[in-house]
Amino acid sequence: MxxxxxxxxxxxxxxxxxxxxxxxxxxxxxxxxPDTLATQQALAAISSLQSEENTATLKQARSIFKTHSVPVTxxxxxxxxxxxxxxxxxxGIILDxxxxxxxxxxxxxxxxxxxxxxxxxxxxxxxxxxxxxTLLIGLVGLVISTIAFIQFTSIGNILLAWGRKINWEAxxxxxxxxxxxxxxxxxxxxxxxxxxxxxxxxxxxIQQNLxxxxxxxxxxxxxxxxxxxxxxxLVLDEEGLLEDWPQERLLAEGRxxxxxxxxxxxxxxxxxxxxxxxxxxTPLKRDGHLGRAILDGSGGYAEDRLAGVRVIDLGVxxxxxxxxxxxxxxxxxxxxxxxxxxxxxxxLVKSNLSRTILxxxxxxxxxLNATRLFYGSLETASPRSRTEPPNYQxxxxxxxxxxxxxxxxxxxxxxxxxxYCCAWGGEKTRSTIPSGCEGIPxxxxx
Numbered sequence: 001m002x003x004x005x006x007x008x009x010x011x012x013x014x015x016x017x018x019x020x021x022x023x024x025x026x027x028x029x030x031x032x033x034p035d036t037l038a039t040q041q042a043l044a045a046i047s048s049l050q051s052e053e054n055t056a057t058l059k060q061a062r063s064i065f066k067t068h069s070v071p072v073t074x075x076x077x078x079x080x081x082x083x084x085x086x087x088x089x090x091x092g093i094i095l096d097x098x099x100x101x102x103x104x105x106x107x108x109x110x111x112x113x114x115x116x117x118x119x120x121x122x123x124x125x126x127x128x129x130x131x132x133x134t135l136l137i138g139l140v141g142l143v144i145s146t147i148a149f150i151q152f153t154s155i156g157n158i159l160l161a162w163g164r165k166i167n168w169e170a171x172x173x174x175x176x177x178x179x180x181x182x183x184x185x186x187x188x189x190x191x192x193x194x195x196x197x198x199x200x201x202x203x204x205x206i207q208q209n210l211x212x213x214x215x216x217x218x219x220x221x222x223x224x225x226x227x228x229x230x231x232x233x234l235v236l237d238e239e240g241l242l243e244d245w246p247q248e249r250l251l252a253e254g255r256x257x258x259x260x261x262x263x264x265x266x267x268x269x270x271x272x273x274x275x276x277x278x279x280x281x282t283p284l285k286r287d288g289h290l291g292r293a294i295l296d297g298s299g300g301y302a303e304d305r306l307a308g309v310r311v312i313d314l315g316v317x318x319x320x321x322x323x324x325x326x327x328x329x330x331x332x333x334x335x336x337x338x339x340x341x342x343x344x345x346x347x348l349v350k351s352n353l354s355r356t357i358l359x360x361x362x363x364x365x366x367x368l369n370a371t372r373l374f375y376g377s378l379e380t381a382s383p384r385s386r387t388e389p390p391n392y393q394x395x396x397x398x399x400x401x402x403x404x405x406x407x408x409x410x411x412x413x414x415x416x417x418x419x420y421c422c423a424w425g426g427e428k429t430r431s432t433i434p435s436g437c438e439g440i441p442x443x444x445x446x
Contacts, residue, residue: 082111220267227259228274235280235311242284242293242301244311252280257317268318269326275312276331283308305334305375305392324362335384344406355384356400363405369412374399378416382443383424399424403444408432 085107092101128136150156234252237243244252256275260268275281284293285304296302316337324344328351335355343358345365352372374381376395383399384390390397402425407413413421413434422430422437426444430437 078111078115082108082115085111220263223259224263224267224270227255227271230255231275231280242311244293245291249309249311252312253315256312256314260317260321265321265323265326268321268323269328272328272331272333276333280311281314281332281334283310306390353400354398355390357384358400358402358405360404361402361406363407363410365409365411367411368414368417370414371417373402373417373420378419381420402429404428406432407434410434 085104087104088100089104089108092098092104124133150159231252234248234255235242235244256271259271263271272281279301282301283304285296285302285307286292286309287294291309293301314333314336316339318333318341319337319339320341321338322342323346324342325346327347328343329347329349330351331348332352333356334352337357338361339357340360340362341358342362343366344362346363347367348369348371349367350370350372354372354374374395375390375392375398378395381395381399382397383401383403385397388397392398399420402421404426405421407421407425407429410433418433418435418437419440421433422440423443425433426446427442430442
């Protein structure tokens with residue numbers, strides 16, 4: 001058994017009902033001027049554009065239009081009565097006649113309130129929402145009730161008597177204390193404002209970092225897509241068959257090694273799944289003269305584990321790589337060098353790890369359901385060797401190197417895989433295997 005590199009020799013449109021001409025009906029009845037009618041026509045023309053970018057402007061214009069088009073219906077008789085009441089009021093003021101003045105004032109006030117009441121209602125509804133109107137009425141009621149309570153009880157007299165007893169000249173020092181207290185409060189407010197600015201700045205920084213991460217993810221996915229297309233164009237001919245001459249294989253390996261250094265663990269897993277399912281990591285049976293892959297007669301390429309040639313040989317590309325938490329199901333990682341790789345919490349269901357170097361690899365929490373660690377019989381299977389060729393019939397030298405690997409908390413590990421890891425993992429690996437290795441000999445001897 002040896003630990004060497006992986007080279008072995010053998011926009012929806014605006015709805016019509018949102019902007020109807022009926023919204024401006026009644027304009028002629030309310031005494032609208034020609035400029036207002038022109039404004040209506042302009043707004044109707046804008047609504048006919050039916051574009052989302054004009055919707056905000058249109059709504060704003062409509063709100064302004066409604067603000068200045070409050071319906072005020074006044075009959076000529078009411079206007080005449082108001083003018084007469086105003087004249088009587090002025091006559092009473094000029095003649096200093098209290099009877100005429102009071103009578104005219106009362107009538108003028110009543111008629112003016114009747115005329116302005118619709119406008120006042122519109123202003124209140126526009127500037128104050130129902131909760132705000134409730135709060136305003138409550139505050140006014142509180143102030144008036146407090147004043148009335150002081151006026152009609154003895155509390156007012158008690159406050160006046162207490163105020164007369166205070167020596168206001170001696171209270172100057174107290175005012176200075178209050179001034180100092182005010183300065184302290186201002187400093188506290190300044191500190192609070194600075195703290196809020198820090199919090200807001202921190203939130204903005206976090207949002208900016210999130211945007212940067214999202215942009216990086218998008219850029220990485222674009223890079224991976226470009227790699228997929230480049231590899232496909234490189235190794236396939238016009239008919240879609242493998243045409244991987246030696247130089248093309250070298251270029252494919254070079255591209256793969258380069259992109260592995262520029263993507264994260266999730267990106268590496270995507271690339272490995274693509275290459276594995278495309279049979280680019282599998283040793284394929286070759287024509288002895290041309291070197292081309294041979295079809296297996298059932299719609300695929302024939303595999304040759306002993307003497308086949310891979311389109312892309314991973315070699316040491318994944319040594320020390322962090323692939324934690326990634327999806328590596330059904331991937332062919334056979335003969336790959338994963339020394340000190342982090343495979344914790346990986347999904348390795350039905351992946352092929354035969355002859356893979358997992359020396360000091362971290363497999364903590366990985367899913368090993370139906371994962372292949374060796375070929376042949378369990379009794380004769382053994383790890384790969386530097387000098388001896390693999391025997392895929394008996395399993396000799398076809399197994400993965402699991403020495404000093406961390407197999408803590410692995411899930412769905414078969415009994416055959418547990419026996420193999422206990423037998424060939426060494427003492428350190430044996431101590432991490434779930435269910436222990438009691439009764440299983442240590443064939444590694446260390």
